[in-house]
Amino acid sequence: MDAELVQQRAEARARTRHSWRQTAVSALGPLTALAGLIWAIVQPYRITLLDPDRHGFWYLAIQPPLLVILAAAVFHFWVVPSLLVDLEEVEERSR
Amino acid sequence: MEPPAEVVHWMFGVGFLFLGLCLLAEAIVGRDVWSCRSWRAYLWPSVAFLMGILMWPVMVFYTSSAIHMLAHGAWAQTMMLAGMAQLGLVRGKLRNPLWELTLPLAFLVSGAAFLIHEQNPWLFSRAAFLHHALGWTGLIGGLICLGRAIRPHSPAFNAGFAFTIIVFAFFLFCDRNVAPIFGHLSPLAGGR
Numbered sequence: 125m126d127a128e129l130v131q132q133r134a135e136a137r138a139r140t141r142h143s144w145r146q147t148a149v150s151a152l153g154p155l156t157a158l159a160g161l162i163w164a165i166v167q168p169y170r171i172t173l174l175d176p177d178r179h180g181f182w183y184l185a186i187q188p189p190l191l192v193i194l195a196a197a198v199f200h201f202w203v204v205p206s207l208l209v210d211l212e213e214v215e216e217r218s219r
Numbered sequence: 220m221e222p223p224a225e226v227v228h229w230m231f232g233v234g235f236l237f238l239g240l241c242l243l244a245e246a247i248v249g250r251d252v253w254s255c256r257s258w259r260a261y262l263w264p265s266v267a268f269l270m271g272i273l274m275w276p277v278m279v280f281y282t283s284s285a286i287h288m289l290a291h292g293a294w295a296q297t298m299m300l301a302g303m304a305q306l307g308l309v310r311g312k313l314r315n316p317l318w319e320l321t322l323p324l325a326f327l328v329s330g331a332a333f334l335i336h337e338q339n340p341w342l343f344s345r346a347a348f349l350h351h352a353l354g355w356t357g358l359i360g361g362l363i364c365l366g367r368a369i370r371p372h373s374p375a376f377n378a379g380f381a382f383t384i385i386v387f388a389f390f391l392f393c394d395r396n397v398a399p400i401f402g403h404l405s406p407l408a409g410g411r
Contacts (some may be wrong), residue, residue: 125352148247152240182222188392193232199240211248219292 143215146208154199160192224281225396234270238263239385246377260309268302271295290336297325299350312398319371325382328358342410345398353390356383 142150164171170189172179222230224301241263245253254260274295282288304321307313333354339347360383367376404410 146246146321149244152244156236159226181220181227186222186229188232191229192236192392193241194261195233195237195240199237199244203241203244203262206256207244207248207253211252214252214255 145210145215146211149204149207149211153196153204156196156199160189160196163192164189177184221280223396225394227277227281228391228394231270231273232388232394234266234273235384235388235391237268238266239255239381239388241266242381242384243378246374246381247332249374250372250377253279254309261306264302264305264309266302267305268299268356271298271300271302274298286336286338290332293332294329297321297328301325316368319368323368326327326357326361326364330354330361333357339405339408342400342403343405345393345395345400345404347408349351349390349394354385356390359383359388 167189168174170187172183172187176184245263248325250355260377272295276287276290277293278291282291301321301324304313308318331354336349337347337354340350341351360380363376363383367380368374370376398404400409
C-alpha cells in the first residue's frame with residue numbers, strides 16, 4: 125500500500141515538473157513584455173498617451189513599447205497555451 | 220492621413236517581433252511539436268506573406284527615388300515568395316526541398332538591397348546607420364537560413380534564424396525620421 129502511494133506521488137511529481145522547454149516557451153512572452161515595460165520606463169516620451177494633446181492620430185495609435193507588450197501578450201495568450209499542451213503530450217509519450 | 224515613415228517601420232517591427240517569437244518557440248519545442256496543429260504550422264509563413272503584401276503600399280507611398288522604390292519592391296517580392304513557398308511546403312503542395320532556398324534568397328536579396336540603396340555612410344544619420352545594420356543582418360541571416368535549409372532540424376540554425384528576425388524587429392523599432400546616431404547627424408540630414 126505504502127509502495128503504491130509512493131509510486132503515485134512520484135508519478136504526480138513527474139507530471140507537475142516542467143521540462144526546460146516548457147519553462148522556456150512560457151517565459152518568452154513575459155520576458156518580451158518586460159522588455160517593453162522597461163523601454164516605456166526608460167523612454168517615457170514614447171508613451172504619447174501621457175501627453176495626448178501634443179500628438180496626432182498615428183503617434184497616439186502606434187506607441188512602440190506598448191506594441192511590444194501587445195505582441196508579447198498575443199503570443200503568450202494565443203500561441204503558447206496549445207503549444208504547451210502538445211509539448212506535454214509529446215514529452216509524456218517519450219517517457 | 221498617411222502614417223509617418225517611422226510609424227510604418229514600427230508597425231513592421233511588431234510583425235517581425237511576433238514572427239521572431241513564433242520562430243523561437245518553434246526552435247525550442249522542435250518542428251514536430253510545433254506542427255502538431257495545422258494553424259500553427261501555417262502561422263509564420265502567413266505572417267511573412269502578409270508582410271510581403273503590405274510592403275507594396277509602402278513601396279508606392281513612401282519611396283522618394285527609383286533605387287529606394289526598387290529596394291522596397293525587391294523586399295515585397297522576396298518576402299511574398301518565401302512566405303508562399305513555406306505555405307506550399309507546409310500544405311504539402313510543394314515537395315521539393317529546394318523551395319526552402321527561397322528563404323535565404325529573401326534574406327540575401329533584402330540585405331543586398333539595404334546596402335545598395337543606402338548611399339550615405341554609417342554615421343550620416345540614424346536611418347543610414349540602421350540601413351547598413353539591417354543590410355549586414357540580412358546577409359548574415361541569409362547564411363543562417365542557408366544552414367537551416369541544409370539542416371532543418373538543427374536547433375542552432377533554427378534559433379539563429381529566430382534571433383535574426385528579432386534583431387530585425389529591434390532595428391525597425393529604433394528607426395526615427397530624423398535622429399542622430401551616437402551623437403552624429405550630418406547637416407545634410409537635418410543636423411546643425
